[in-house]
Amino acid sequence: MIRLSLGTAIELGLLNKKSDIPPTTAYIMIGNKCSNKCAFCSQSTESSTRKDKLSRVIWPEYSKEEILSAFENYKGNNIKRMCIQSMASEDAHETVAEFIEYMKDKINMPISLSAKLEKKEDIEKFFSYGVDKIGIAIDAANKTLYETIKGNNYEEKLEFITNMAKEYEGKISTHIIVGLGETHKDIYDLYTYLKLNNVTISLFAFTPVKGTKMEKINQPDIESYRRVQLMTHMINNGYEKESFTFKNGYIDDIKIDDKIKEDIENGYPFEIRGCKNCNRPYYNERPGSTIYNYSRALNEDEKLLAIKEINLGG
Numbered sequence: 511m512i513r514l515s516l517g518t519a520i521e522l523g524l525l526n527k528k529s530d531i532p533p534t535t536a537y538i539m540i541g542n543k544c545s546n547k548c549a550f551c552s553q554s555t556e557s558s559t560r561k562d563k564l565s566r567v568i569w570p571e572y573s574k575e576e577i578l579s580a581f582e583n584y585k586g587n588n589i590k591r592m593c594i595q596s597m598a599s600e601d602a603h604e605t606v607a608e609f610i611e612y613m614k615d616k617i618n619m620p621i622s623l624s625a626k627l628e629k630k631e632d633i634e635k636f637f638s639y640g641v642d643k644i645g646i647a648i649d650a651a652n653k654t655l656y657e658t659i660k661g662n663n664y665e666e667k668l669e670f671i672t673n674m675a676k677e678y679e680g681k682i683s684t685h686i687i688v689g690l691g692e693t694h695k696d697i698y699d700l701y702t703y704l705k706l707n708n709v710t711i712s713l714f715a716f717t718p719v720k721g722t723k724m725e726k727i728n729q730p731d732i733e734s735y736r737r738v739q740l741m742t743h744m745i746n747n748g749y750e751k752e753s754f755t756f757k758n759g760y761i762d763d764i765k766i767d768d769k770i771k772e773d774i775e776n777g778y779p780f781e782i783r784g785c786k787n788c789n790r791p792y793y794n795e796r797p798g799s800t801i802y803n804y805s806r807a808l809n810e811d812e813k814l815l816a817i818k819e820i821n822l823g824g
Contacts, residue, residue, distance in 0.1 A: 541597025693759030
C-alpha cells in the first residue's frame with residue numbers, strides 16, 4: 511500500500527483540488543500495518559481510527575506507476591524532496607526498498623526515510639538503496655513518557671540515534687513532540703544532547719487524533735509552544751543554558767539580545783525546521799485554526815501575533 515499526503519497528491523496533479531500552501535516535499539506513506547503501539551498515533555495497533563490518516567493528514571492510495579507518472583509530468587517547482595514514512599513491519603520495509611529502486615533512477619530527487627530501524631545493518635541497507643537521510647523518531651522528551659507512550663527502552667533508542675548520527679554525519683534526523691506531558695527543561699536537555707551529537711531535529715505540536723489512547727489530551731498551550739520554538743531556535747544558533755530561566759521546569763524568562771529580537775520580529779523561530787525543503791503544511795493544525803508551525807515565511811500580522819503569543823514582554 512502506497513499513499514500520498516493529500517497536499518502532495520494535489521501538488522502532483524493526482525487530485526483536482528487546491529491547497530493554499532503547496533508542500534515542498536512529497537510525503538509518501540508505505541505499509542498497511544504497523545507493529546508500534548504509540549499512544550498518540552492513528553497507525554498504532556491499538557488505535558481504532560481510520561488508517562488513511564497520519565496525525566490530521568489524509569493519505570489517499572495510489573500505485574507506484576501512478577506516482578511515477580505524476581512525478582514525470584510534474585510541471586511545478588515546489589517539490590524538491592521525497593520523504594517516505596514507513597510502517598514498522600518487514601513487509602513495509604520491503605515495499606519501501608522496492609519503491610525506492612523503482613523511483614530513484616527515473617526521478618532525480620533526494621529521498622528521506624522515516625522508519626523504525628533498530629540495527630546498524632538496516633541503516634546501511636537503506637543508505638545503499640539511495641536514501642540520503644533517515645529519520646528515527648524519539649517523540650517523547652523524557653524516559654518515563656517515552657516508555658509509557660512508546661513502549662520501548664528510552665536509553666537504547668537515544669543511544670542508537672546518536673551513534674548512527676556520529677557514524678553518518680548530517681544524515682540522521684529525529685523529531686520531538688511537544689505537549690506529551692514533558693517540561694520545557696526536558697526538551698532543553700534532550701534537544702541540546704541531540705544537537706551536540708549532530709542529529710537534525712524537527713519539532714511537532716502534539717495533535718490529538720480520535721480513536722487513539724491520547725485522543726482526549728489537549729494540544730499544548732500556544733504560549734508554551736512558542737517559547738519552546740524560541741528556545742530551540744536559540745540553541746541552534748549557539749545560545750547556552752544561561753539564556754533561559756526555568757521555573758518548576760518551565761521557561762519563565764529568556765534573555766533576548768538584538769540578534770534574537772530581530773529574528774523574532776522576522777518570525778524565524780516560528781517557521782518549520784528539520785530536514786531541508788520540508789514544510790509539512792497543516793500537519794499540526796487545520797486551516798484557520800491556531801498555527802503551531804508556519805510552513806512559509808510569516809506575514810506581518812502573523813509576526814505580531816507570534817510575538818503576542820510568546821508573551822515575554824519587552
